[in-house]
Amino acid sequence: MTKYGWRTIDIVIASIIAVTFGVIFWAWNIVWGATETAFAFFPPAQTLLYGVWLIPAVLAGLIIRKPGAALFTETVAAVISALLGAKWGATVIPQGLVQGLGAELAFALLFYRSWKLPAALLAGLLTGVSAAVFDFFAWNAATDLWDYRIPYALLTIVSSTIVAGVGSWALTRALAPTGVLDRFAAGRDRALV
Amino acid sequence: MAEVVLRGFGWRHAGRRAWAVRGVDLTVSHGERVLLLGPSGAGKSTLLAALAGLLPEDSGESEGTVEIDGLEPVKARERVGIVFQDPQTQLVMARSGDDVAFGLENRGVPAAEIWPRVSDALERVGFPYPIGRKTAALSGGEQQRLALAGVLALRPGLLLLDEPTANLDPAGGTLIREAVIRAHDPDRTLILVEHRVAEALPLVDRVVVLEPGGGVRADGTPETVFADLGDRLAAEGVWVPGRPLPTHRAVSPPADLLVRAESITVQHRLSAVSLSARAGEALAVTGPNGAGKSTLALVLGGLLAPTSGTVTAFDEPRPPHRWRAAALTQRIGSVFQAPEHQFVTSRVSDELALGPRQLGRTDVASIVDELLERLRLTKLAGANPYTLSGGEARRLSVATALATAPRLLVLDEPTFGQDRRTWIELVELLARLRDDGHGIVAVTHDDDFVTALADRVQHLERS
Amino acid sequence: MTLVLEPVADATAALARRNPVAKLGAALIFSLPLVATLDPLTPAIALVIELAVLPFFGVRYGVLARRAWPLSLAAAGILVTMVLFAADRSGSLLFSLGPFAITTGVVLSALGLVLRVFAVALPGIIVFATTDPTDLADALVQNAKAPARFAIGALAAFRLIPLLGEEWQMLGLARRARGIDAGRNPLAKLRLFGSTAFALLVGALRRGGRLAVAMDARGFDSDTPRTYARRQVFGAADWLLLAGAALLSAGALTASVLTGLFRPIIG
Ligand SMILES: Nc1ncnc2c1ncn2[C@@H]1O[C@H](COP(=O)(O)OP(=O)(O)OP(=O)(O)O)[C@@H](O)[C@H]1O
Numbered sequence: 053m054t055k056y057g058w059r060t061i062d063i064v065i066a067s068i069i070a071v072t073f074g075v076i077f078w079a080w081n082i083v084w085g086a087t088e089t090a091f092a093f094f095p096p097a098q099t100l101l102y103g104v105w106l107i108p109a110v111l112a113g114l115i116i117r118k119p120g121a122a123l124f125t126e127t128v129a130a131v132i133s134a135l136l137g138a139k140w141g142a143t144v145i146p147q148g149l150v151q152g153l154g155a156e157l158a159f160a161l162l163f164y165r166s167w168k169l170p171a172a173l174l175a176g177l178l179t180g181v182s183a184a185v186f187d188f189f190a191w192n193a194a195t196d197l198w199d200y201r202i203p204y205a206l207l208t209i210v211s212s213t214i215v216a217g218v219g220s221w222a223l224t225r226a227l228a229p230t231g232v233l234d235r236f237a238a239g240r241d242r243a244l245v
Numbered sequence: 246m247a248e249v250v251l252r253g254f255g256w257r258h259a260g261r262r263a264w265a266v267r268g269v270d271l272t273v274s275h276g277e278r279v280l281l282l283g284p285s286g287a288g289k290s291t292l293l294a295a296l297a298g299l300l301p302e303d304s305g306e307s308e309g310t311v312e313i314d315g316l317e318p319v320k321a322r323e324r325v326g327i328v329f330q331d332p333q334t335q336l337v338m339a340r341s342g343d344d345v346a347f348g349l350e351n352r353g354v355p356a357a358e359i360w361p362r363v364s365d366a367l368e369r370v371g372f373p374y375p376i377g378r379k380t381a382a383l384s385g386g387e388q389q390r391l392a393l394a395g396v397l398a399l400r401p402g403l404l405l406l407d408e409p410t411a412n413l414d415p416a417g418g419t420l421i422r423e424a425v426i427r428a429h430d431p432d433r434t435l436i437l438v439e440h441r442v443a444e445a446l447p448l449v450d451r452v453v454v455l456e457p458g459g460g461v462r463a464d465g466t467p468e469t470v471f472a473d474l475g476d477r478l479a480a481e482g483v484w485v486p487g488r489p490l491p492t493h494r495a496v497s498p499p500a501d502l503l504v505r506a507e508s509i510t511v512q513h514r515l516s517a518v519s520l521s522a523r524a525g526e527a528l529a530v531t532g533p534n535g536a537g538k539s540t541l542a543l544v545l546g547g548l549l550a551p552t553s554g555t556v557t558a559f560d561e562p563r564p565p566h567r568w569r570a571a572a573l574t575q576r577i578g579s580v581f582q583a584p585e586h587q588f589v590t591s592r593v594s595d596e597l598a599l600g601p602r603q604l605g606r607t608d609v610a611s612i613v614d615e616l617l618e619r620l621r622l623t624k625l626a627g628a629n630p631y632t633l634s635g636g637e638a639r640r641l642s643v644a645t646a647l648a649t650a651p652r653l654l655v656l657d658e659p660t661f662g663q664d665r666r667t668w669i670e671l672v673e674l675l676a677r678l679r680d681d682g683h684g685i686v687a688v689t690h691d692d693d694f695v696t697a698l699a700d701r702v703q704h705l706e707r708s
Numbered sequence: 709m710t711l712v713l714e715p716v717a718d719a720t721a722a723l724a725r726r727n728p729v730a731k732l733g734a735a736l737i738f739s740l741p742l743v744a745t746l747d748p749l750t751p752a753i754a755l756v757i758e759l760a761v762l763p764f765f766g767v768r769y770g771v772l773a774r775r776a777w778p779l780s781l782a783a784a785g786i787l788v789t790m791v792l793f794a795a796d797r798s799g800s801l802l803f804s805l806g807p808f809a810i811t812t813g814v815v816l817s818a819l820g821l822v823l824r825v826f827a828v829a830l831p832g833i834i835v836f837a838t839t840d841p842t843d844l845a846d847a848l849v850q851n852a853k854a855p856a857r858f859a860i861g862a863l864a865a866f867r868l869i870p871l872l873g874e875e876w877q878m879l880g881l882a883r884r885a886r887g888i889d890a891g892r893n894p895l896a897k898l899r900l901f902g903s904t905a906f907a908l909l910v911g912a913l914r915r916g917g918r919l920a921v922a923m924d925a926r927g928f929d930s931d932t933p934r935t936y937a938r939r940q941v942f943g944a945a946d947w948l949l950l951a952g953a954a955l956l957s958a959g960a961l962t963a964s965v966l967t968g969l970f971r972p973i974i975g
């Protein structure tokens with residue numbers, strides 16, 4: 053197996069990350085049903101949560117460390133939310149592709165060599181940018197440029213950098229001691245017992 | 246047909262100092278049927294995974310050699326089929342027939358041959374449904390039979406079974422064993438891991454006992470191994486057939502009522518039952534898979550609200566599922582059927598300390614140390630609970646409830662996957678709690694457990 | 709509440725039977741161009757078409773309504789956003805809401821956006837309501853040349869969704885059994901949610917590791933080319949479905965261009 057070839061575990065774990073975030077969103081809606089209504093009536097607040105949507109891309113990139121991981125995972129996540137009956141229908145699939153491309157680009161810019169915090173931040177930032185650009189044109193075109201479109205885009209990027217970037221990095225570190233990343237380089241640095 | 250040769254084989258999991266198995270020299274020839282035994286944590290599951298070529302280099306360190314028909318296990322995968330303990334993670338596809346076909350597709354079997362081989366394999370294991378049956382709608386025993394069919398369809402020369410009947414009711418276990426016998430083929434080598442020796446003996450002609458520290462403790466026909474070393478093996482934890490187990494009858498009559506459930510039901514999961522549990526009494530709840538035993542345990546444990554009926558506990562006006570969590574754990578302790586659901590920390594010792602610390606106990610360390618010692622987990626104190634072997638994880642989850650010693654303990658399958666020694670320890674700990682005036686409700690498929698401890702048995706039937 | 713993954717439509721309906729790749733392709737071909745315009749006419753035409761073809765997919769109107777109702781929440785959100793932030797406040801003033809002038813321009817834009825949300829989402833909802841995930845993966849591999857290992861790997865993970873849903877509930881119970889609950893404190897609730905979500909992720913990754921091992925044990929990673937037990941055919945009718953979707957979508961756009969209502973999102 054070459055360094056960049058995908059093992060079965062890479063494919064399955066990437067898909068599992070996507071699937072799990074689908075379930076976490078489902079649970080979020082049950083536990084915090086009220087927030088969705090609140091957010092629906094003040095859409096800019098949604099951007100606070102936006103970063104969570106983008107975690108799969110960055111997290112999978114950091115764990116699997118192979119070209120395509122971020123892109124594949126975010127796309128699967130999108131297909132899954134469509135299958136689970138997400139209200140946006142099939143358009144989430146191209147949207148997921150675009151969002152995954154952002155994170156993928158970040159890892160590619162670093163030649164798939166760096167997996168430390170700055171790499172995670174860059175991936176969070178770029179995936180936020182790609183998400184913001186998609187929304188800028190596809191969903192927010194009719195709103196006021198300075199009062200809404202720009203602040204919305206900036207908030208998306210900030211949220212993505214912090215939540216998806218820093219968040220995924222912290223998640224990887226928290227996952228390593230549980231042993232679930234033993235078969236990945238990301239899980240190797242820990243103490244023996 | 247397959248021959249297995251191990252020379253000085255050892256494996257150490259990533260992140261562990263101790264070797265899971267070590268120094269194993271063993272030859273299994275064509276057509277032999279071997280029962281692999283050893284105390285919990287001796288490395289049986291690890292050894293089977295090695296034979297199946299499923300210990301990737303990057304997940305640990307190996308020593309010695311393993312050969313299957315002279316090949317490395319990874320290269321000999323086509324000749325090996327393995328069935329694990331947990332059926333749910335072995336099923337890949339949503340429909341039963343598709344799942345059996347999955348392996349055949351991977352091996353490039355021509356499409357026209359696939360479906361006849363699928364129906365042949367399903368027939369051999371006695372699978373009672375059409376191929377379109379959803380795998381999610383199967384009971385544990387049925388899933389396990391399907392997993393076996395998926396492996397048999399590949400016609401492996403070496404069949405590896407890792408506790409395939411754990412968690413199944415006696416009828417389900419019998420079905421699996423019958424399926425293994427029916428699928429028997431003089432050309433096929435079989436290696437079976439199973440703690441309960443008596444039930445497995447009809448399937449095998451040779452017994453190999455692993456030594457926990459490393460090496461092989463005993464090897465031969467069941468008759469010779471058990472005649473020569475029976476007593477010693479039993480003392481070391483092997484379930485040698487025909488050895489009596491200590492029984493613990495209650496020393497005093499049951500005292501005050503702890504919990505009473507009156508005709509409670511849970512929609513789609515449990516049909517009306519009534520029962521009560523008293524202090525100083527051990528109640529066993531038995532019944533087939535899917536009867537609703539675990540559901541009942543959740544209701545009694547104050548974790549699930551019944552759809553109808555009433556639960557009263559500790560003379561409180563409110564039912565336990567309405568109590569705050571802190572109040573609940575002081576009085577009722579629950580142990581879940583799947584140990585992994587229960588772990589909330591990342592170290593074995595923290596897991597045990599959590600409960601006593603919440604209660605403000607000052608002797609946390611000594612409680613933890615004593616439980617670790619008695620349940621033989623001391624060496625694993627710093628390990629992550631999720632990396633334990635099947636039996637170790639079970640003991641830890643029971644120990645978390647023992648650590649706070651609440652008045653009422655509700656345990657779901659407390660003894661599964663235990664070797665004889667840890668089993669005796671567990672039963673003794675529970676007996677002592679009962680005799681100190683605690684109430685015990687245990688859901689179980691384990692007849693020995695019922696005989697050894699239960700003062701009363703409540704049997705549930707599938708509705 | 710449980711996670712439902714089953715198709716909810718009559719699988720024998722003329723269009724429900726089409727190749728899953730064709731259905732997905734048609735949904736994308738039909739709905740993506742709608743994103744390009746902000747006028748209310750295009751999505752209105754599209755909605756009429758979508759509702760008209762619904763019976764051919766074997767989906768009942770009631771079922772669709774149940775699946776699509778969360779969209780009304782989004783629609784309400786759009787209305788609020790438009791009142792507050794609409795770019796285009798041309799046209800005649802209808803009434804004022806405090807400092808916000810509600811003009812015909814605002815109303816038209818809002819109407820366009822709301823209709824667009826429904827028009828864009830429905831095709832996807834219809835397709836996924838009529839498609840079995842196994843068939844979709846098979847078709848993606850056999851007809852769209854998607855790499856088999858990736859499609860089947862994702863499908864295997866997908867099968868775990870209901871299990872993970874149950875696991876979520878068990879984790880909540882287990883926390884309670886260990887003396888951990890949040891009561892009414894929102895901060896504690898958030899922390900509990902986080903720790904449960906983390907435990908779910910750990911459990912899911914562990915399951916995934918075992919699943920990958922079980923798949924390899926049955927030869928998933930062997931170099932032999934895979935064969936297909938289930939054949940998916942992509943026939944003339946499937947091409948027709950794609951062509952039909954393209955034609956109808958073009959028709960809707962043309963109508964809005966001809967009536968002069970077309971308003972592209974860029975520019
Ligand atoms: N993934 C893992 N990571 C780290 N250690 C592990 C892992 N799996 C098993 N171990 C450790 O290796 C040792 C052997 O485990 P194994 O599962 O092979 O035991 P076993 O003989 O099958 O026990 P049981 O009868 O309880 O199932 C145990 O001490 C266990 O804690």
Ligand SMILES: Nc1ncnc2c1ncn2[C@@H]1O[C@H](COP(=O)(O)OP(=O)(O)OP(=O)(O)O)[C@@H](O)[C@H]1O
Nearest residue numbers: 385513514515533534535536537538539540541874
């Ligand atoms: N979370 C759940 N949601 C819906 N149905 C469930 C759930 N858990 C269990 N069931 C169903 O309820 C019934 C009773 O399940 P339960 O787990 O209580 O049985 P059990 O007697 O403990 O079986 P086993 O011996 O296999 O552990 C089964 O048919 C099961 O499929």
Ligand SMILES: [Mg+2]
Nearest residue numbers: 289290634635
């Ligand atoms: Mg084991």
Ligand SMILES: [Mg+2]
Nearest residue numbers: 538539540582
């Ligand atoms: Mg049960």
